Amino acid sequence: MQNAGVWAGVMFLIYASGMFWQALSLKYYTPFGPGPGLFPRWLSGMLIVVSLLFIWQSIKEDVITFRDIFPTNKAFVNVASVWGAAIGFMLILNFVGFITASSLLLFTLFIRGYCWKTSLALAVGTSVFMFLIFNNAFGLPLPVNMWGW
Amino acid sequence: MEELGHLFHGFEIALAGWNLLYCLIGVTVGQLVGVLPGLGPTTATALLIPLTFGMSPVSAIIMLSGIYYGAMYGGTITSVLINTPGEAASVITCLDGYPMAKQGRGGVALAIAGIGSFIGGTVSIIGLAFIGPALANFALRFGPPEFFSLMVLGLMMVVGLMGKSLTRGLIATFIGLTLSLIGMDTVSGAVRFTFGNDHLIDGFDLVIIAMGLFGITEIFIGMEDLSSLPKPAKIDGFMPKREEWGPALKAIHRGTWLGFLIGLIPGTSSAIPALLSYSLEKKLAKDPSRFGKGAIEGVAGPETANNSYCGAALIPLFTLGIPSSPTIAIILGAFIMHGLTPGPTLFMNNPDFIWGVIASMFIGNTLLVIMNVPMAGCWAKIAAVPPKLLYPLILIISILGAYTNANEIWDVGVMLAGGIIGYFMNKLDIPMAPVVLTFVLSRLMERALLQSLKMFDGDILLIFQRPICAILLALAAIMLIFSVIAAVQEKRKMFASDSEM
Numbered sequence: 237m238q239n240a241g242v243w244a245g246v247m248f249l250i251y252a253s254g255m256f257w258q259a260l261s262l263k264y265y266t267p268f269g270p271g272p273g274l275f276p277r278w279l280s281g282m283l284i285v286v287s288l289l290f291i292w293q294s295i296k297e298d299v300i301t302f303r304d305i306f307p308t309n310k311a312f313v314n315v316a317s318v319w320g321a322a323i324g325f326m327l328i329l330n331f332v333g334f335i336t337a338s339s340l341l342l343f344t345l346f347i348r349g350y351c352w353k354t355s356l357a358l359a360v361g362t363s364v365f366m367f368l369i370f371n372n373a374f375g376l377p378l379p380v381n382m383w384g385w
Numbered sequence: 386m387e388e389l390g391h392l393f394h395g396f397e398i399a400l401a402g403w404n405l406l407y408c409l410i411g412v413t414v415g416q417l418v419g420v421l422p423g424l425g426p427t428t429a430t431a432l433l434i435p436l437t438f439g440m441s442p443v444s445a446i447i448m449l450s451g452i453y454y455g456a457m458y459g460g461t462i463t464s465v466l467i468n469t470p471g472e473a474a475s476v477i478t479c480l481d482g483y484p485m486a487k488q489g490r491g492g493v494a495l496a497i498a499g500i501g502s503f504i505g506g507t508v509s510i511i512g513l514a515f516i517g518p519a520l521a522n523f524a525l526r527f528g529p530p531e532f533f534s535l536m537v538l539g540l541m542m543v544v545g546l547m548g549k550s551l552t553r554g555l556i557a558t559f560i561g562l563t564l565s566l567i568g569m570d571t572v573s574g575a576v577r578f579t580f581g582n583d584h585l586i587d588g589f590d591l592v593i594i595a596m597g598l599f600g601i602t603e604i605f606i607g608m609e610d611l612s613s614l615p616k617p618a619k620i621d622g623f624m625p626k627r628e629e630w631g632p633a634l635k636a637i638h639r640g641t642w643l644g645f646l647i648g649l650i651p652g653t654s655s656a657i658p659a660l661l662s663y664s665l666e667k668k669l670a671k672d673p674s675r676f677g678k679g680a681i682e683g684v685a686g687p688e689t690a691n692n693s694y695c696g697a698a699l700i701p702l703f704t705l706g707i708p709s710s711p712t713i714a715i716i717l718g719a720f721i722m723h724g725l726t727p728g729p730t731l732f733m734n735n736p737d738f739i740w741g742v743i744a745s746m747f748i749g750n751t752l753l754v755i756m757n758v759p760m761a762g763c764w765a766k767i768a769a770v771p772p773k774l775l776y777p778l779i780l781i782i783s784i785l786g787a788y789t790n791a792n793e794i795w796d797v798g799v800m801l802a803g804g805i806i807g808y809f810m811n812k813l814d815i816p817m818a819p820v821v822l823t824f825v826l827s828r829l830m831e832r833a834l835l836q837s838l839k840m841f842d843g844d845i846l847l848i849f850q851r852p853i854c855a856i857l858l859a860l861a862a863i864m865l866i867f868s869v870i871a872a873v874q875e876k877r878k879m880f881a882s883d884s885e886m
Contacts, residue, residue, distance in 0.1 A: 244813050248556060255563055258578055269839040272575035275831040276566050283559035290552050298550070305812035311609040315808075318608050318780065322801050325784070326794055341784075342777050349611050349773025362778065366785060374436065376789040 238301045241294025245287055252283035314348055321345060333381030334371075338363035388515050395740030399748055404444050404741065411448035412749045415455020416756060419475075420463055420764050424779055426456035427821075428600030430715040431592045432786040434722065442723035443738045447745040449719050453712045454506060454695040454746065457655065458753045459764065461498045461688055465491050466765040474655035474691035477663045481676060481683030489621055494684045495761045496623035501637040501689035503754040508641045509648065509696025510746045513703070517732065517743075521704040524729035529836035530848045532705075534857035536830045539707055541861040542650055543819045545868035553815045554868075561823030562830075564589060571828065572835050584795045591718045593787055593796050594824060595711060597803020598810075598817045600783050604776045605808040611773040623758060629681045636666050636682035640689030647690075648697025654710055654818060655698075658690035696746065702727050703739060706829070711821040718825070 237243070259280055262273030294300065306312060321344035329337040342359035350358065367385065371378045398404060418429040429452050437445035460475030465482035478498065485494040527535070544554045567578045568588025579585035625633060643665065644658040666686040667676045676683050698709045706728030708714035720727045725735060732739055757764070787800040807817055841847040848854045 241813060244809065255578060262575060262577060270835045272570040272573040272577060275834060276563070276577060279559060279562050283563060286552060286555045286559055290556055293552055300813060307609045314608045314611060315605050318605060319805065326798055329794055338781055342781060345777035345780065362781060366781060370785055370789065377792060
């Protein structure tokens with residue numbers, strides 16, 4: 237199962253089917269006119285049909301394998317490091333505050349292209365600068381730790 | 386000539402104090418995002434929306450629309466000097482712009498692109514000023530069935546003109562339409578598809594979705610290759626040769642009208658008029674073999690067309706409340722946030738706002754031509770910022786933009802999820818622009834459809850008895866047939882790229 241198109245089509249199909257199933261529990265028509273289920277039922281129904289067509293085309297006409305679309309080695313590590321760092325940022329933001337979480341996120345990304353000293357300086361410097369701009373200058377409150385940063 | 390009086394009043398508003406500064410900020414940011422390959426007008430507009438909360442509506446829209454048309458100018462510089470388009474509409478400019486730069490005529494290419502952009506942009510704003518009110522007046526006759534029919538036509542345009550294949554366009558369209566249904570239904574009050582999650586009661590935010598699909602996706606793709614861009618070519622002189630003026634001005638003339646007409650069609654993108662203009666110039670040229678080797682018409686025509694498109698694309702938004710591109714969809718979101726209702730009543734109820742914005746676009750275009758022609762070399766140096774520095778900075782600014790939308794980490798998560806989904810969609814050649822456009826249209830469509838069904842006592846076929854609806858739906862059907870034929874003949878590849886990232 238190396239066909240990426242089929243997997244994507246299956247994902248679309250699951251999404252559309254879930255929505256269609258949920259839409260069935262909403263009223264299609266009420267005594268006062270069309271109900272909240274009318275539009276979702278039609279749209280998700282059509283998405284089911286289009287998803288099936290996409291799967292069929294992915295098998296018969298337009299085969300795209302994972303190898304065709306995914307970057308290899310270093311490029312993939314670069315992209316995966318952004319995903320990992322961003323998820324980590326979200327998990328720790330409210331506990332360690334913006335400056336620490338942002339510094340860690342940026343350090344993970346800068347280290348892909350700079351030495352660790354430059355990466356650290358850039359990460360901390362950018363985080364402090366952004367905190368001062370958004371939190372202090374624009375008055376948009378950002379999460380802080382027990383020390384207030 | 387009532388419009389002329391309104392326009393002069395608009396200049397008073399646009400030139401007043403802060404508005405002029407916001408116009409300058411808008412066009413400068415637009416120019417910057419046009420120059421930087423990792424950032425486009427959609428992301429920049431979405432990012433700056435939270436900063437406009439404290440502004441008056443006119444200042445906010447002046448700044449945001451400045452980003453939109455400013456980006457079209459900026460994209461040209463990198464296309465010509467380093468063969469790297471800053472945004473999709475400038476891709477075609479590389480074909481002749483870069484060869485001109487290699488011949489030491491980069492300054493000439495930028496000058497003619499700047500002149501063409503200014504003429505195209507100005508003519509289209511004049512069109513907006515004079516056609517807009519008349520069209521809005523006509524649209525006042527529209528009821529829910531007409532609006533529904535118009536949105537069906539817009540939808541067909543989106544499906545028909547975007548993406549490599551019809552199926553992929555349809556997938557993106559239905560994803561956008563269904564995503565918008567999540568949350569409380571404003572017609573019945575029913576809560577739909579929230580799975581008990583309180584964050585979903587208000588549905589997904591357009592700005593967050595757009596930032597994820599466009600901005601974050603672009604960062605993920607950019608992170609794959611962190612190698613630096615080439616150094617820009619040197620600029621020596623800006624004046625075209627004497628014999629070049631004639632063909633260049635003719636190309637500008639044709640590009641202006643082509644861009645303007647395409648801008649009026651909902652669902653198109655700025656890359657389409659540029660592409661068509663290039664093909665047209667090549668067909669009309671006495672010696673088509675010059676194209677691709679530094680033909681001045683190959684720069685003048687497309688650059689004029691994409692700027693002319695920008696002004697015209699605002700006409701459907703201002704008069705009908707229908708966005709024609711992802712950036713315009715974000716601007717529509719900004720209208721709503723500032724308590725304005727885009728559509729036919731806008732010209733009547735908010736004349737100060739609308740004429741102030743239109744006048745600011747004349748000023749913005751003038752500022753851009755000054756910023757571009759003599760200062761092109763400085764802007765090109767900005768493009769040399771290494772991606773390994775640029776992408777992390779854009780990421781943290783995007784995260785801050787998403788967080789400050791509602792001061793919740795939820796929005797950051799939605800944006801990142803949108804980015805990951807967008808990354809895979811990009812890899813599979815599924816266009817993202819239709820997702821954002823249909824996301825905006827979905828709720829409007831549903832409301833218009835439900836109101837129409839109520840008017841017709843449930844018999845939707847009665848919609849064909851209304852002449853405007855019948856014409857619009859017939860056009861939609863023709864568009865669908867055209868798309869199917871194009872899909873069968875595999876002629877859609879020219880529309881494959883997402884525009885205005």
